[in-house]
Amino acid sequence: MEDKEKKDIFDRIWNFLASVKLAVFVLITLALSSIIGTIVEQRAEPATNIKLLSKFFSDDTAPTVFNIFVKLGFMDMYHSWWFVSLLVLFSINLIVCSLERFPKTLRLVKSPLKPLSENAIKTLPVKKEVRVKTNLKTARDEVFNSLTAAKYNVSEATEENAVQLYSQKGRYTRLGVYIVHLSILLIFIGAIIGARFGFRGFLNLPEGDTSSVAYASGGKVFPLGFAVKCNWYNTKYYSEIDMPQEFQSELVIIDGGREVVKKTIEVNDPLTYKGITFYQSSYGMVPNAIGDFILRVAPAGGQEKELRLGTGESFEISGTNIKGTIVNFSPALTRDRNTGALTSYSENMVNPAVAIELDEPGKDKYVAWFLNRYPERGYLEDGSYIKFQDYWGVEYTGLQVAKDPGVGIIYFACIIMTLGLYAAFFMSHKKLWVRLTSEKGFVRIAIGGSASKNRLSLERDIEKMLSKASQAIEERHPEKK
């Protein structure tokens, strides 16, 4: 008696967890609660959200509401205990309902198809009947061929003066929905592995610097197990406008004292080494840094040379008597619209320019600006040129550093979810029964079928099969034409 009661309770809980009611509840609750986190800014400074709340509540009550929201976990909602619990409930529901339904579906898929009586065929959702002038054997063979050609799996039953071909295809598409459910669970598993064993941090690396650690958002140090060096960082602009075309850094991986990998990374093109990936994510100026001016100079028609100079340092273009001295730098040179004076319009290297005092034979000394983004303007009168390559060592590259051992599972889940969705929505389980009855020199072909979805496609299958078979039958009886 007691055992039975226990079993009842267990059954009840099991049925509740498998129920579509729970699925409906979880989906609605997830959808509604997710909205909160898109309005309240997540993991933000308290002031940001108090300001947001004061739009809806008075200035006095906003901080109180904010505190209530904090208690409810709204400020980091998607990681709060209740949201995670909802996701767990969602997973349990998914698992239990799949376990509950899968064996039934599998039985349906595995159970052999049986021949049907003529009356039963006539009651099927899709049906058609034709009479063909031929003998039973020919008709049977051609219908069989056309069904097989359409990838139907055909069985046969012989009756008196009649043959029945019963066939099906796509029965495994009924399992598509379980594959989709499984892939959702795999995504959760991948996410848990990533959260448990992965790392996500950042590294701001000045040009020329090397680091063997990255930092998590709380300032926690994460050892890489090797070293990464930034050779240079560069923002490439579309010509003539200040719109960035690409953010690039050249990174070098140093492992065991050797340079093992060198790659220029860009947004959408990161560098991965030993499971750790470096993403181009931001950039900036190193405060108070003094860098090197890298110039590429050549006499008219002569060999180009790369020079590395500091402010105040001089150089000579070989083969000419032209001397230059670096006198000034601007990270973003422009001419002031009102005064006409040269000025910088940004702290960042948007339009870097170097001023060089030139000393040419037979001329007074003069100062010229050389712009990094417009190297074609670097030609001097005699055909020699000075190109301003970079002011190196003053920028840093902002790298996102991530290690996620769960990503492989996520990608695998994406692939099988795609296949599962395709099977579940774009394919169907079709069954066809064809009964051929011999009637005095004619054969009556009665066809009936059903499909798990997309009846139109089954109707098309029948039309195709019939026309193919009747054409083949006609070809076999040329004398009767």
Place this chain on the structure above:
Amino acid sequence: MSSSTFFGISELSYFIAMATYIGYIAFRKKAIGVTATTITIFGFLNQSIALLIRWVDSYYFWVASTPATTFIESILRAAPLRNLYESLVFFVWSLVLIHLIMEFKYKNRTMGAFTMPVAALALAFIDISGTSKEIQPLIPALQSNWLLFHVLLSFLGYAAFGVSFGTAAAYLVMVTDSRKEKSYIFWTIIIGVFLVILIAMGVDFFSLTSAQRDELIQSYFLKATFRSQSGSIVAVSWVTAAVFIFVIWRFGLGLKKILTSLSITPGMLDEITYKSIAIGFPLFTIGGLLMGAIWANSAWGKYWTWDPKETWSLITWFVYALYLHARFVAGWRGKRVAILAVIGFVAVIFTYLGVNLLLSGLHAYGG
């Protein structure tokens, strides 16, 4: 001819087609129906040419700034899907494509009267939102092979959802017959809010100086009405909106009379709603969510960040998943599932436009 000429022709064709489809269901003459389809196909071809020309123009634009990329890569980078304007145009194209496919597949012209208005609303949105129509350079985050496939599949999904919205709303109109019914109140409010926002955007558009129109739409969205600096304008806007919705509620039953006098049955509308969602759901899941996650992982190192755009697409996914399960497993029928289909598209619109207009996040480029 330039792409804008072809686009103008297609825009005009869609509006005429919408009127013709409505004429078709009103008079039930086959000739009118054939004309409606012909005009739609004509508009669609024009828009396809317009898109192609824009793509070719963008190709030369891209190659001029980046000569080093390969032919295939340049074509992918030149896909006209860079900003709000291009994505809206592409949405309309997808919607008409899905509509034509459904029309030929189900040999039923009546649904044109419900899907073409959605296309026309989107076109109206493009014009009154005053979004920039210039070909713009591609920002670094969008320079990925995923851009084309992610946007293409998501939008075909959105378009299929758009069709289901049109038919589900029409279904609700047809099956409600009392102003007190919850479903009736629901559809009148939803349609009312849609129209109010569209009209408010029109007010934005006409109250702006041409210099302001060059700014991002985010900076002036609803600023002339509901988000105005002046409190009295805000109050007047709300009152007007309430009155407007009340009028729709008061006279909405008339719409039912029109629909019932036509050869449309609620069963047919319900069937088309389901079929469109059955096409849209897998496309949106694969193209929007999965490809988006894979792309995010290769660009930012994280496949999911609970960014508002991501979260809203997940909310949309929850709603349509709910629709499918409610209908197939829980056995919901009729008004309840139609309401879900309508809510689903409201979530689509919020995912697509609302997030970009009202919230901030990583996905800030109008797509």
